[in-house]
Each structure stands twice: as structure tokens, then as C-alpha cells.
Amino acid sequence: MATLRAWITRFILDSAPVVVTSAALAAQFHPDPVYNALWIGASTYLAMMGAHEKQVFAEEFNKEEVAEEILNSVAFARSAKIALEAAANTTSEEKIRKIARLLRNGSINGLIQDYDVFKEYVRLVDDISPREFFILASLRQHMENFKPFETSRPITQGEEKKVRHLDQSTHNSEPATSRWDLSEEEAFALEPYWENARTQFREELEVSNEAIESYMLRLTRTGCVAPVSLQRYGGNKTIYRPTSLYVSLENYIRRRE
DSSP states (O other): HHHHHHHHHHHHHHOOGGOHHHHHHHHHHOOOHHHHHHHHHHHHTTTTTHHHHHHHHHHHHHTTOOOHHHHHHHHHHHHHHHHHHHHTOOOOOOHHHHHHHHHHHHHHHHGGGSSSHHHHHHHHHHSOHHHHHHHHHHHHHHHHTTTTHHHBBOOOTTTSSSSEEEOOOOSSSSOOOOEOOOOOHHHHHHHHHHHHHHHHHHHHHOHHHHHHHHHHHHHHHHEEEEEEEEEEEEEEEEEEEHHHHHHHHHHSOOOOO
């Protein structure tokens, strides 16, 4: 294990009192006072975490190697500070693991270089409940085999759309940024996928359709799902699909077996 990585792990687990000043940090590990100050700030949040929570965070973060060069960067220290702040505000082991995976995978794949985006992702993980994460993951899983994800054409700028856009799902660690236009026929073809997902929510969460609608409205406000309006002569119906924001987030936080 790299020296700095070992120190970071020790710092998380012990909140090591021997390195509580910028001078001590600079002498042992890093010449940049900004980097050291960020870790001192992180110690405030570590002090709020129990021993088990720290162990969970460190264990999850260390499941894959992060390059020493990245660990040495101010971008990493800044991102670690906000990740540890979110981890300190929960006792949910799964949420702590998601935050640690986000920091680890975001470091490996460059997400931490855009601090505002990384912070937005951390806030989403902090805000979304375990039930809502189950809904989001299940919804994406149900719709992964929806053929128009593969066959529909890209939207051109300023093009009139009959339904809200559907973003192409990706299975890599890069953010999904492509947008796809669905015809009216394809939008209606999406309906059975939504109904299958809703049946799973109703049965496994033991909730009513009304409660599911409340969950979807809240998740719409997070930007992780979007409504698709189906227009019929007998009235309109709204179904839901995952957005590229959620697809990207899930790719950073999903557990790798």
C-alpha cells in the first residue's frame, strides 16, 4: 500500500492526533498548505463518526487502488472532505459504502476534477433514501432491455419533440450524456416496462400506487427520473424513466462483485 494511502486510511480510522496541524502534515506528507488544511477540515467530520462507520468507509474505499498521484492532489483532498462530511451525517452502512465508492470511483475516473459535479453527486447520495435507491435501480434494470434505447436517433438542436427525451443507458463508468428522441409509438411501447417495474415496487415495498407516485414525484425533483406523458383519447397517463443523471450516478456507486 502506498505511503500516502496508508496514511489516509490511518487518518480515517484513527483521526490520528499526531497529525492535527498543517505543519505536522507538511513535514510528513505534503508541501501544499491547501491540501493539508482540507484534511484538517475533514478531521472535524471524522470526529463525528463512530469506529464502525470509519471502518466501513475505509474498507470500501480500499477495495480498488487509487493512484498515488491522485491521492496527492488538492482535487482529491477537497472531494474527500465533502464525502466524509456526508458520511458523518448518516449511520446507514450502505449509504456510507455508496459515498466511499463514489469517492474511489470518482477519483479513478476523473469525476473529482469537476468539484461541483462531484458535490452534486454526493448530495444526491445523501438525499436519496434506501427505498428510493431500490426504486431507481429496479427502474433502470427493467428498462435496460427497452429497444429504443439502442435504435432511436439523436435529437438535433431545437428539434420539436413529441415526448420528453430518453437518455441512452451506458454500462461504463463515464457519465451518460447522449439524448434520444422517442416517437409516440416508442413512448407507448415503454409503458409495459414501467408497469412491470411498478408491480415490483408495489409487491416488494408493500406500498400502494399512490405511494409509488409520491416517490416518483420526489425522485423527479432530484433529476434522477423524468416523466413521459402518454396522450390517449380517454385521458393522459404519466409513466417514468431513469435519466442520464441517475445512470451516471449509479455507474459510480454500484457495487462491483
